[in-house]
Amino acid sequence: VLNPVAIVEAKRDGGELDPADLRAFLEGYLEGTVEEPQVSAFLMAVYFRGMSAGELDALVDVMLHSGAVLDLAHLPAARVDKHSTGGVGDKVSLPLAPLVAEAGLFVPMMSGRGLGHTGGTLDKLEAIPGFRTDLTLPRFVEVLEAEGTAMIGQTTEIAPLDRRLYALRSLTATVPSIPLIAASILSKKLAEGLNALVLDVKMGSGAFLPDPEEARSLARTMVGLGEARGVGVVARMTAMDRPLGATVGNALEVAESVACLRGEGPADLREVVLALAGEMLALGRVAPDPEAGAQKARALLDSGAPLERFRRMVEAQGGDPRVVDDPGRLPAAPVVHEVRAARSGQVTRVEPRALGVGVVELGGGRVRSSDRVDPSVGLDALVAPGASVSQGDLLARIHARSEPDAQRMARVVEGAISMDGESAAGQPAGGEPATLLPLLGERVTRQGG
Amino acid sequence: VLNPVAIVEAKRDGGELDPADLRAFLEGYLEGTVEEPQVSAFLMAVYFRGMSAGELDALVDVMLHSGAVLDLAHLPAARVDKHSTGGVGDKVSLPLAPLVAEAGLFVPMMSGRGLGHTGGTLDKLEAIPGFRTDLTLPRFVEVLEAEGTAMIGQTTEIAPLDRRLYALRSLTATVPSIPLIAASILSKKLAEGLNALVLDVKMGSGAFLPDPEEARSLARTMVGLGEARGVGVVARMTAMDRPLGATVGNALEVAESVACLRGEGPADLREVVLALAGEMLALGRVAPDPEAGAQKARALLDSGAPLERFRRMVEAQGGDPRVVDDPGRLPAAPVVHEVRAARSGQVTRVEPRALGVGVVELGGGRVRSSDRVDPSVGLDALVAPGASVSQGDLLARIHARSEPDAQRMARVVEGAISMDGESAAGQPAGGEPATLLPLLGERVTRQGG
Numbered sequence: 001v002l003n004p005v006a007i008v009e010a011k012r013d014g015g016e017l018d019p020a021d022l023r024a025f026l027e028g029y030l031e032g033t034v035e036e037p038q039v040s041a042f043l044m045a046v047y048f049r050g051m052s053a054g055e056l057d058a059l060v061d062v063m064l065h066s067g068a069v070l071d072l073a074h075l076p077a078a079r080v081d082k083h084s085t086g087g088v089g090d091k092v093s094l095p096l097a098p099l100v101a102e103a104g105l106f107v108p109m110m111s112g113r114g115l116g117h118t119g120g121t122l123d124k125l126e127a128i129p130g131f132r133t134d135l136t137l138p139r140f141v142e143v144l145e146a147e148g149t150a151m152i153g154q155t156t157e158i159a160p161l162d163r164r165l166y167a168l169r170s171l172t173a174t175v176p177s178i179p180l181i182a183a184s185i186l187s188k189k190l191a192e193g194l195n196a197l198v199l200d201v202k203m204g205s206g207a208f209l210p211d212p213e214e215a216r217s218l219a220r221t222m223v224g225l226g227e228a229r230g231v232g233v234v235a236r237m238t239a240m241d242r243p244l245g246a247t248v249g250n251a252l253e254v255a256e257s258v259a260c261l262r263g264e265g266p267a268d269l270r271e272v273v274l275a276l277a278g279e280m281l282a283l284g285r286v287a288p289d290p291e292a293g294a295q296k297a298r299a300l301l302d303s304g305a306p307l308e309r310f311r312r313m314v315e316a317q318g319g320d321p322r323v324v325d326d327p328g329r330l331p332a333a334p335v336v337h338e339v340r341a342a343r344s345g346q347v348t349r350v351e352p353r354a355l356g357v358g359v360v361e362l363g364g365g366r367v368r369s370s371d372r373v374d375p376s377v378g379l380d381a382l383v384a385p386g387a388s389v390s391q392g393d394l395l396a397r398i399h400a401r402s403e404p405d406a407q408r409m410a411r412v413v414e415g416a417i418s419m420d421g422e423s424a425a426g427q428p429a430g431g432e433p434a435t436l437l438p439l440l441g442e443r444v445t446r447q448g449g
Numbered sequence: 450v451l452n453p454v455a456i457v458e459a460k461r462d463g464g465e466l467d468p469a470d471l472r473a474f475l476e477g478y479l480e481g482t483v484e485e486p487q488v489s490a491f492l493m494a495v496y497f498r499g500m501s502a503g504e505l506d507a508l509v510d511v512m513l514h515s516g517a518v519l520d521l522a523h524l525p526a527a528r529v530d531k532h533s534t535g536g537v538g539d540k541v542s543l544p545l546a547p548l549v550a551e552a553g554l555f556v557p558m559m560s561g562r563g564l565g566h567t568g569g570t571l572d573k574l575e576a577i578p579g580f581r582t583d584l585t586l587p588r589f590v591e592v593l594e595a596e597g598t599a600m601i602g603q604t605t606e607i608a609p610l611d612r613r614l615y616a617l618r619s620l621t622a623t624v625p626s627i628p629l630i631a632a633s634i635l636s637k638k639l640a641e642g643l644n645a646l647v648l649d650v651k652m653g654s655g656a657f658l659p660d661p662e663e664a665r666s667l668a669r670t671m672v673g674l675g676e677a678r679g680v681g682v683v684a685r686m687t688a689m690d691r692p693l694g695a696t697v698g699n700a701l702e703v704a705e706s707v708a709c710l711r712g713e714g715p716a717d718l719r720e721v722v723l724a725l726a727g728e729m730l731a732l733g734r735v736a737p738d739p740e741a742g743a744q745k746a747r748a749l750l751d752s753g754a755p756l757e758r759f760r761r762m763v764e765a766q767g768g769d770p771r772v773v774d775d776p777g778r779l780p781a782a783p784v785v786h787e788v789r790a791a792r793s794g795q796v797t798r799v800e801p802r803a804l805g806v807g808v809v810e811l812g813g814g815r816v817r818s819s820d821r822v823d824p825s826v827g828l829d830a831l832v833a834p835g836a837s838v839s840q841g842d843l844l845a846r847i848h849a850r851s852e853p854d855a856q857r858m859a860r861v862v863e864g865a866i867s868m869d870g871e872s873a874a875g876q877p878a879g880g881e882p883a884t885l886l887p888l889l890g891e892r893v894t895r896q897g898g
Contacts, residue, residue, distance in 0.1 A: 040486035041621035044493035172490035
């Protein structure tokens with residue numbers, strides 16, 4: 001007979017649990033014999049003590065099998081997905097999935113919604129009029145079979161234990177625990193029936209884990225956990241000390257994603273998309289290595305075929321495919337306000353977190369998970385660090401629901417953008433020009449490099 | 450507006466909470482706006498991070514005022530109580546309370562039940578036929594006014610928040626946290642309307658906190674907390690590396706307490722009773738210092754007056770006062786089994802924890818708080834460490850409900866008693882004769898000495 005108190009006590013004291021005991025504890029929670037306060041205390045003890053590889057594997061296994069697991073073995077090619085730890089302006093999934101599908105792989109993508117200062121893929125997709133992210137699992141598989149990719153939310157059938165634990169973690173200040181984060185991501189992704197997974201681990205002030213050492217630790221934990229479960233996992237660290245691309249906000253990010261699929265759009269977005277595509281093509285064995293994969297992806301992107309695939313996926317999921325040719329069909333905000341440079345100089349920093357919070361305040365994100373999102377609001381034409389601007393040049397365009405909203409956001413934008421010598425708002429910024437993180441940072445693989 | 454997650458987070462990160470915020474968090478729990486999982490995670494965070502003096506004071510204050518607080522200011526002398534952290538054979542309260550009342554002070558004692566290997570005062574008192582420990586608060590005050598002491602259980606009116614938090618701690622493996630223990634004890638004792646409190650902090654293997662450093666830390670925490678709330682607190686460390694006295698088990702301990710009140714009984718029990726009485730008399734200002742107080746207590750004890758006071762209190766609380774003259778009226782077990790020395794030698798150790806657990810298994814204690822206790826079972830005539838015994842001498846007498854119970858307990862007793870050279874069971878014990886803790890250890894007072 002399991003004694004739940006003894007399990008909490010052992011974790012509290014830093015002991016390593018027998019995976020069978022941890023499994024019984026978690027199954028007891030699902031069945032109601034282990035009480036919610038016990039799981040809450042356990043989560044806090046994990047926050048302090050961490051988890052061993054064996055414990056983590058048991059946690060992922062119980063979470064995964066608490067719900068439906070897709071069997072996609074009948075598909076004629078490998079299933080490969082990408083997960084990002086989340087950032088500001090991170091719309092990578094939208095161009096990436098059809099691009100990788102175009103290379104012959106299957107990308108069964110279950111995504112999340114935005115919460116806090118970061119956006120979510122589902123919110124961006126739902127900016128497309130008619131787009132349904134709530135397909136049934138059978139319909140999801142149909143679209144996947146036909147178009148090579150499909151994009152939905154985590155249904156209630158997938159990993160219900162993860163859903164319950166996540167709700168409890170939100171309540172108990174135990175969200176930022178590396179093993180709990182890793183297990184949560186992995187259990188949901190493994191339910192997609194994947195062969196391999198690429199992780200985009202964001203570093204820097206706009207990231208979920210701003211500390212690069214913590215971000216690296218998450219990458220290593222997930223790579224180890226994936227390998228233990230027979231799924232190839234490669235993590236790529238990417239920069240989130242500035243927004244990715246020139247847009248933040250759901251409809252505006254869809255438009256930028258379509259531009260990327262046309263071979264246009266900002267260089268940083270294109271570079272991250274191609275690098276992650278290269279990893280996925282290599283993991284899916286349609287390229288010998290990530291570099292060759294990225295080269296193949298570049299050629300495919302420039303062919304225009306991934307854009308057509310994106311159009312077909314949008315249509316298959318109920319969305320208006322004409323947005324691909326005419327972004328004017330996306331929801332537009334009534335007020336557009338331009339923020340211009342008060343003087344000439346070089347842009348040294350663009351603070352992503354402040355801008356992400358600003359867009360949430362415009363109505364484009366969530367404070368509570370029940371909040372409704374306005375797809376039309378946000379920023380575009382956002383300047384990037386390193387740019388030289390002349391007095392009067394555009395620094396960003398604000399899309400808002402009202403003039404007062406736009407005015408408030410203009411203050412946020414001015415505060416978030418620093419120029420050499422002084423900030424855009426006129427206060428001396430002090431010190432040297434900020435050093436930026438490399439856009440593409442280290443790779444974390446099983447071999448450690 | 451209070452954000453409970455932010456409170457848990459701040460404690461998790463080792464920050465010091467504003468007492469007003471902690472107060473709001475706890476009051477939110479009482480009112481239902483702070484959820485049980487959040488309090489559970491908070492308790493585990495406290496386990497790891499501890500609590501500041503200001504936080505502790507707020508915790509005690511909210512617990513105390515969550516229920517009734519006795520106002521005993523009308524009594525013509527100081528109210529002084531004693532609390533023990535619990536041990537095996539610890540029947541000190543029974544002779545101590547009437548002794549201190551005899552010196553002119555009031556001892557309004559609310560006690561607990563035994564749980565785990567240690568006994569509880571309420572269970573001992575209830576071994577007296579008819580004795581009621583569930584008096585209403587008005588009746589409790591009446592007995593106190595008339596006899597100078599009254600002894601009841603913690604009613605549901607007293608510190609209900611402590612009761613809820615204690616239940617949650619039992620569930621979540623957060624019982625052994627010094628600040629939480631200290632706050633729990635203090636909040637209940639302060640509800641008695643005390644002027645001063647003496648703590649008997651047990652040290653050694655049979656104690657609730659076996660580690661002397663932890664026991665000392667609890668003593669210091671409680672002394673500081675008491676002073677902050679205007680109640681004089683002195684802690685005395687006493688030995689619990691062997692049982693106190695020669696009996697373990699409820700009715701047998703009542704008989705030993707009556708013997709102590711007659712000026713008889715084991716020397717160690719008498720010594721602890723007199724030392725703690727000395728502290729209480731000094732705190733209550735009826736003796737200039739603890740030594741003079743102990744001397745005064747010795748004279749009172751030898752006068753026989755405290756025994757008469759005990760008899761009156763028993764009668765006032767519904768108990769049969771004739772047990773004082775005839776312990777044969779206490780419940781007696783059907784089977785009495787003697788354990789005798791297999792050879793001659795000196796007793797080096799008598800393990801209290803094993804004996805405490807053994808008496809619980811005889812039916813004399815609780816594993817679960819809902820268990821019923823058999824008052825008749827236990828041990829008496831228990832040998833003490835340091836005694837020289839000849840082959841065939843009595844080591845202990847077992848009182849059991851059945852022969853098999855007695856046989857099992859005989860193995861426990863043999864295993865718990867070590868003699869020089871080898872254990873009573875015949876296995877070599879190895880090593881030097883064990884060093885015993887001093888019966889009366891250090892005093893912890895506000896001045897630190």
